[in-house]
Amino acid sequence: MQTLPQIYIERIADQLGEETDAFLRSMASPRAHGLRIHAGKLRPADNPDMMSRLIGAFDLKPVPWCGTGYTYDPAKRPGKHPYHHAGLYYIQEPSAMIAAELLDPRPGEIVLDLAAAPGGKTTQIAAKMQGGGLLVANEIHPGRARILSENVERLGIGRAVVVSATPGQLAARLPLAFDRIMLDAPCSGEGMFRKEPEAVAEWSPDAVAMCAARQRDILPDAAAMLKPGGRLVYSTCTFNREENEETIAWFLASHPEFSLLEQRRMWPHRGEGEGHFAAVLVKRPASSDAASRPPDGRDAAGRRAKGKPPRAEEAAVQAALKQYREFAAQALPGFELSGDGVPLLFGESLYWYPQPAASPLPAEALGGLRTLRPGLHLGDSRKGRFEPSHALALAASAGQAAIAIDYDAHDDAIAAFLRGEALPDPGSDARGWGLLCANGYPLGWFKASDGQLKNHYPKGLRTN
Numbered sequence: 001m002q003t004l005p006q007i008y009i010e011r012i013a014d015q016l017g018e019e020t021d022a023f024l025r026s027m028a029s030p031r032a033h034g035l036r037i038h039a040g041k042l043r044p045a046d047n048p049d050m051m052s053r054l055i056g057a058f059d060l061k062p063v064p065w066c067g068t069g070y071t072y073d074p075a076k077r078p079g080k081h082p083y084h085h086a087g088l089y090y091i092q093e094p095s096a097m098i099a100a101e102l103l104d105p106r107p108g109e110i111v112l113d114l115a116a117a118p119g120g121k122t123t124q125i126a127a128k129m130q131g132g133g134l135l136v137a138n139e140i141h142p143g144r145a146r147i148l149s150e151n152v153e154r155l156g157i158g159r160a161v162v163v164s165a166t167p168g169q170l171a172a173r174l175p176l177a178f179d180r181i182m183l184d185a186p187c188s189g190e191g192m193f194r195k196e197p198e199a200v201a202e203w204s205p206d207a208v209a210m211c212a213a214r215q216r217d218i219l220p221d222a223a224a225m226l227k228p229g230g231r232l233v234y235s236t237c238t239f240n241r242e243e244n245e246e247t248i249a250w251f252l253a254s255h256p257e258f259s260l261l262e263q264r265r266m267w268p269h270r271g272e273g274e275g276h277f278a279a280v281l282v283k284r285p286a287s288s289d290a291a292s293r294p295p296d297g298r299d300a301a302g303r304r305a306k307g308k309p310p311r312a313e314e315a316a317v318q319a320a321l322k323q324y325r326e327f328a329a330q331a332l333p334g335f336e337l338s339g340d341g342v343p344l345l346f347g348e349s350l351y352w353y354p355q356p357a358a359s360p361l362p363a364e365a366l367g368g369l370r371t372l373r374p375g376l377h378l379g380d381s382r383k384g385r386f387e388p389s390h391a392l393a394l395a396a397s398a399g400q401a402a403i404a405i406d407y408d409a410h411d412d413a414i415a416a417f418l419r420g421e422a423l424p425d426p427g428s429d430a431r432g433w434g435l436l437c438a439n440g441y442p443l444g445w446f447k448a449s450d451g452q453l454k455n456h457y458p459k460g461l462r463t464n
C-alpha cells in the first residue's frame with residue numbers, strides 16, 4: 001500500500017487513540033473480500049445443495065452482520081464464475097453490507113437508492129424487498145448508471161427503476177415519495193485505501209472538506225423525498241468525523257423534523273472489511289394528510305410531467321404486450337407478470353412497470369427523468385417479431401420455461417455459451433426459444449432449430 005499522509009495518520013490517532021497501531025497494522029495487511037448471496041434467486045433454505053456447492057467452491061465464511069454476506073478466498077475468483085453470470089451473488093465489501101441492513105426495507109414499500117452505482121446496496125435492498133414494492137435506483141453519472149443497470153439485470157431484479165439524475169432533479173420531481181431512502185454518499189474514500197491505492201494519492205484535508213460540502217448539498221434533497229415517518233440511511237466508506245458525525249450533526253440542526261436512531265462505525269481493525277459509517281435517521285410522522293400527499297406526476301410548480309405514453313401510442317403498447325403474451329405462452333408458460341404492473345413502451349422495448357397497490361408511484365412521476373430501466377424489460381418488438389430480453393431470462397427460473405437445457409457449471413458447453421458460441425442441441429430436438437442453465441440457474445436465451453442452439457447471450461457480456 002502507498003505511504004499514508006502524516007496528517008491523515010494524526011487525524012486517525014485523534015479519533016482512535018490507543019487503537020491507532022492496530023488500525024495502521026490492519027492497513028498493511030491483505031484486505032477482506034466479500035460477496036452477498038442474492039436471496040432473490042437463491043434462498044439457502046430452498047436449495048441447500050447449491051448453497052453447500054458455493055461454500056465449497058469459494059471457501060465462504062459468514063459475515064456476522066449480514067445474513068446473506070460471506071467472505072471468500074480471492075484465489076477462487078467468484079467474479080469470473082458462471083454462477084456470477086447467473087446472478088447468484090454480488091461481490092461486495094463486507095462492511096458495506098451494514099448500510100442496507102440498517103435501512104431494513106420491507107416488501108411493498110417504495111424505496112430510493114439515491115447514489116446507487118455500481119449497485120451493491122441496490123441489489124441488497126431489492127433482495128430484502130422480496131419481489132414486492134418498487135425500488136428507484138439513481139446514479140448521477142451516466143456511465144456508472146449503465147453499470148448499475150447491468151447489475152440490476154444480472155440479478156434478475158424486476159421491480160426496480162434505474163434513473164440517472166441529480167439529487168435536485170429527483171427532489172423536484174418526487175417530493176415525499178419514498179418510505180425509505182439510502183444515501184450512500186460520494187466521499188473521500190478512506191475505506192478504499194487498501195483496495196485502491198490511488199485513493200491515498202487523491203486524499204487531502206481539502207478533498208475531505210469538499211466531500212463534506214457535497215454531502216451537505218445532497219442530504220436536504222434526500223430529506224425532501226422522504227415520506228413523514230420514513231427512514232433515511234446516510235452512509236460513507238470514509239473514517240473522518242467531518243463527513244460522518246459532523247455532517248449528521250449539521251443535518252439534524254437544520255432539519256428538526258428528523259431524529260437520529262442509530263450511528264454505526266465499522267473499522268478494518270475491529271472486524272472483516274474495509275470500514276463503513278452509517279447513520280439511521282427517521283422523519284417525524286405527518287400531522288395532516290396534506291403533508292404526506294404522494295407524487296401524482298406534477299413537479300413542485302404543479303406542472304405535469306411529459307413522459308406518459310400519449311393515447312395514440314396506447315395501441316402500440318397493447319400490440320407489443322400481445323406479442324409478449326404470445327411469446328410467453330409458448331416459451332415461458334410458468335412465468336407470471338406481477339398483477340400490479342403496467343406496460344410501458346420505450347421505442348421498441350417493452351417494460352413491465354410495477355405500481356404497488358398500497359402506495360403506487362405513477363410512471364408519469366418519473367417523466368422527464370433520464371430513465372435507463374423502467375421496471376422489468378420484457379423484450380423488443382421488432383418488425384412484427386418479439387425478441388425476449390436478457391433481463392427476462394435472468395428474472396425467470398428454469399422451471400418456468402418450456403425448454404431449459406441444463407449443464408454443470410464446469411461443462412465446456414457453459415464456457416462456450418458465455419463466449420457467445422452456438423451449441424449443438426444435446427438431443428432435446430426442441431424448436432424455439434429456451435433457457436441455457438448452469439446447475440438449474442438461467443444464464444440466457446438460445447433459439448433452437450435444426451439441431452443447433454443459436455446463442456442470444458448479449459454481445460457486451462460475452463467472455464473471451
Ligand code: SAM
Nearest residue numbers: 115116117118119120121140141144184185186
Ligand atoms: N451505493 C453504491 C453501491 O453500494 O454500490 C456506491 C455509491 S458510491 C459510494 C457514491 C456514488 O455517488 C457514486 O456512484 C458517484 O458517482 C455518486 N455521486 C457523485 N457525485 C454525486 C452527487 N453530487 N450527487 C449524487 N451522487 C453523486
